[in-house]
Amino acid sequence: MKRRIALLTAIVMVFVMVLSACGGTAGGGGTLPVNVGSDPDTIDPALNSAVDGATLIIHAFEGLYTLDKNGVPVPAQAKEVKISDDGTVYTFTLRDGLKWSDGKALTANDFVYSWNRAIDPETAADYEYMFEVIDGYDEGKLNVTAPDDKTLVVTLKNRVPYFLELTAFPTFFPVRQDIVEKYGDAWATKADTYIGNGPYKITDWVPGSHITMTKNKNYWNYKELGMENIKFVLMDDPGAQLTAFKQGEILFTDDLPTDEIDAWRDKPEFNLHGQLGTYYVSFNTQKEYLNNPLVRKALTLAIDREFIVREIGKAGQVPAGAFVPIGLSDADPTKEFRDVGGDYYDPYDYEGNLEKARQALAEAGYPNGQGLPTFEYLYNSESTGHKLIGEALQDMWSKIGVKVNLQSQEWATFLNTRKNGDYDIARNGWLGDYNDPISFLDMWITGSGNNDAQWSNTEYDALISQIKTETDTARRFELMHKAEDIIFDEWMLCPIYYYVDIFLLSQKVQNFWSSPLGYKYFMYATVKE
Amino acid sequence: MGRYIAKRVIMAIFTIWLVATITFFLMFLVPGGPFLAEKSPSAATLEALNRKYGLDKPVIVQYKNYMLNLLKGEFGESIKQRGRTVGDIISTGFKVSAKVGGIAILVSVLIGVPLGCIAALNRGKWLDNLIMVIATFGIAVPSFVLSTVLMIIFSVWLNLLPTYGLSSWRHYIMPVIALSFYPTAYISRLMRTSMLDVLGQDYMRTAKAKGLSQFKTLFKHALRNAILPVVTYLGPLIAYTLTGSFIIEKIFTVPGLGNEFISSITGRDYTMIMGTTIFLATLIIIMNLLVDIAYKIIDPRIKFK
Numbered sequence: 134m135k136r137r138i139a140l141l142t143a144i145v146m147v148f149v150m151v152l153s154a155c156g157g158t159a160g161g162g163g164t165l166p167v168n169v170g171s172d173p174d175t176i177d178p179a180l181n182s183a184v185d186g187a188t189l190i191i192h193a194f195e196g197l198y199t200l201d202k203n204g205v206p207v208p209a210q211a212k213e214v215k216i217s218d219d220g221t222v223y224t225f226t227l228r229d230g231l232k233w234s235d236g237k238a239l240t241a242n243d244f245v246y247s248w249n250r251a252i253d254p255e256t257a258a259d260y261e262y263m264f265e266v267i268d269g270y271d272e273g274k275l276n277v278t279a280p281d282d283k284t285l286v287v288t289l290k291n292r293v294p295y296f297l298e299l300t301a302f303p304t305f306f307p308v309r310q311d312i313v314e315k316y317g318d319a320w321a322t323k324a325d326t327y328i329g330n331g332p333y334k335i336t337d338w339v340p341g342s343h344i345t346m347t348k349n350k351n352y353w354n355y356k357e358l359g360m361e362n363i364k365f366v367l368m369d370d371p372g373a374q375l376t377a378f379k380q381g382e383i384l385f386t387d388d389l390p391t392d393e394i395d396a397w398r399d400k401p402e403f404n405l406h407g408q409l410g411t412y413y414v415s416f417n418t419q420k421e422y423l424n425n426p427l428v429r430k431a432l433t434l435a436i437d438r439e440f441i442v443r444e445i446g447k448a449g450q451v452p453a454g455a456f457v458p459i460g461l462s463d464a465d466p467t468k469e470f471r472d473v474g475g476d477y478y479d480p481y482d483y484e485g486n487l488e489k490a491r492q493a494l495a496e497a498g499y500p501n502g503q504g505l506p507t508f509e510y511l512y513n514s515e516s517t518g519h520k521l522i523g524e525a526l527q528d529m530w531s532k533i534g535v536k537v538n539l540q541s542q543e544w545a546t547f548l549n550t551r552k553n554g555d556y557d558i559a560r561n562g563w564l565g566d567y568n569d570p571i572s573f574l575d576m577w578i579t580g581s582g583n584n585d586a587q588w589s590n591t592e593y594d595a596l597i598s599q600i601k602t603e604t605d606t607a608r609r610f611e612l613m614h615k616a617e618d619i620i621f622d623e624w625m626l627c628p629i630y631y632y633v634d635i636f637l638l639s640q641k642v643q644n645f646w647s648s649p650l651g652y653k654y655f656m657y658a659t660v661k662e
Numbered sequence: 663m664g665r666y667i668a669k670r671v672i673m674a675i676f677t678i679w680l681v682a683t684i685t686f687f688l689m690f691l692v693p694g695g696p697f698l699a700e701k702s703p704s705a706a707t708l709e710a711l712n713r714k715y716g717l718d719k720p721v722i723v724q725y726k727n728y729m730l731n732l733l734k735g736e737f738g739e740s741i742k743q744r745g746r747t748v749g750d751i752i753s754t755g756f757k758v759s760a761k762v763g764g765i766a767i768l769v770s771v772l773i774g775v776p777l778g779c780i781a782a783l784n785r786g787k788w789l790d791n792l793i794m795v796i797a798t799f800g801i802a803v804p805s806f807v808l809s810t811v812l813m814i815i816f817s818v819w820l821n822l823l824p825t826y827g828l829s830s831w832r833h834y835i836m837p838v839i840a841l842s843f844y845p846t847a848y849i850s851r852l853m854r855t856s857m858l859d860v861l862g863q864d865y866m867r868t869a870k871a872k873g874l875s876q877f878k879t880l881f882k883h884a885l886r887n888a889i890l891p892v893v894t895y896l897g898p899l900i901a902y903t904l905t906g907s908f909i910i911e912k913i914f915t916v917p918g919l920g921n922e923f924i925s926s927i928t929g930r931d932y933t934m935i936m937g938t939t940i941f942l943a944t945l946i947i948i949m950n951l952l953v954d955i956a957y958k959i960i961d962p963r964i965k966f967k
Binding site: 342 | 695699702703704705709743745755810813818824827911913918928
């Protein structure tokens, strides 16, 4: 008898653990299930730097302004703004009766606290530099004041044409001082303490599974909101996401396996939007041979970008002829920066470029690549796309006699190697933070943390600091074009394509929009049955 | 037996310390850090972050601090998932993984053991061949292939089962099948081999000669002896299965612990790497100890030394 019981020990051991009940909730009526990404690292508005995190945050919080369907900043928590003649003093008036999701009143002081919290080194926010346009940033105390509960006065260092847009950016959202101080970083990890001022509030949060948000009764525009609940399913696997989408278990998915793109391209659910970003190749400008602009020019021109986009990217990416991507406005907001600046080479004229590449190489003293060593092309191993592009580049560069070996590294190692400049040529990519070209130019100043090319050009550095203090908009854009000209006088980097944002949206969903930064707006969306 | 267990516990603590120490130093030898991204934070922010998590101190000082905290039972805060403690992440994830994994282990034992026995008793016949073909298939097919195929068949074609989450019993079916297929196959093969071995023993012939029923010979004499290799296998199997599978949890969006093992390493989330490693090591050691004790109970001839 004793033995028989003993025989089952192992099984019983397991049984005990299993018997903790299988609880569960079923989705109720009026829920919009979507997938914008997997488990976010953080959804603290100040700390987040991810696009999927930002989508969650814009539903639970709101800035002074927000972006409408056309990407134009419109009043949100602020009712109106007065801008001084020199464009440096913004006086915002908040809406009447603003409240947090727990019913407490929201005041202008909440913004003063939150913005200063974001730049506090103790907060260690990735995007704290976005506040550098505000006076007092360098001293660590922003020149932002609240003369009364409904007025916020912001003094900028110079005129910043995109400042209203910045106020729609998550880092500029208000957070609750009492809660942040009481719970520390943990405040943004639980539904109970995640108090916001946005259209929705979190009601159910299972890390790794889902975040369910429900309409916030205290939101000023509550009546206009869409579905009762939005369920953000935190899926990670693109294949599983697609299956769930096909089954109607989610009505939106932000990711699509590359090999499925062709099959979906012509379906009405398939959406393709421009995204402010460029896929490019970094040259280590400090390395011998690669420190020669003519060699870099030859490598840049010898690429068949149409082939890469068509055969590897497959998602409608746009072959790039410059670094600042399409989709950014110029001084005249009806014109695009890219159209005004034009391309630095024709990305569609592969044969012509190839000829120019050969000439440049000969001019550099390496006709047909003779005398050049074998370079190493570094990419990160997580995505097959990077590898395929590396192989395509290897093949294309071999046509001008330049030999390249491919080397892959795991993501974190890759980032470290690239940042430290321990490479010859490396894949790279950049997504803009706001609709202003400075977001793409600032990073190339000497010693910048994102200057993977290890490039240094005193004329360029001077130009960037001039842009940052320039008050005349037309002149400012002129200088930015000039800065980009220098990048291509030097052929400092090699653009491949401009990013696009692809996603699948069910035909049932109406009144949804996506911003050029890739944020998804579901708050006014409805589901047609 | 008490002394034996005490000795094993002391050994276990030493092993865990060794695992923790080796992991700690290896972890810092790997290039990269938790704060690097395509878009790097500014130098000032990096410095603040390093200071916040004590990463600005020499590795040996960090080691000392970590070990002191560990003695107090503190795993610290996750570096990547800001605001969440390692202990909290592990306990939340483990509850889910253990539930799915526990069911999967139960299923594999309850199916694998009888299948192995049936195969052994029908050695060389078509039933044996069929079971072994299925078992070989189960061992050869990787779980991600199986998961995807299951999803296509049951969710897409037949529209019977949901694709993500764990909100009802139906949600458990596919992850459990995917998780238990390999161990079921493995256990049935193991069971078959050792059963065949036991069936050929003299005492089996004696039992039969004495006129015992086939049922009694099988369950009283054969199974007891034949199951030992399976029990050995169960130790590590339980530890690994309860802590979740990276791939299966990813495919079925199961909010378990499996994902944390891999993502903590790729994200260089140092405190999470340490926490998950120590947790898994401890679990394996405990399971092995329990297996040894179960051994003794099943086969009294085994002596603890």
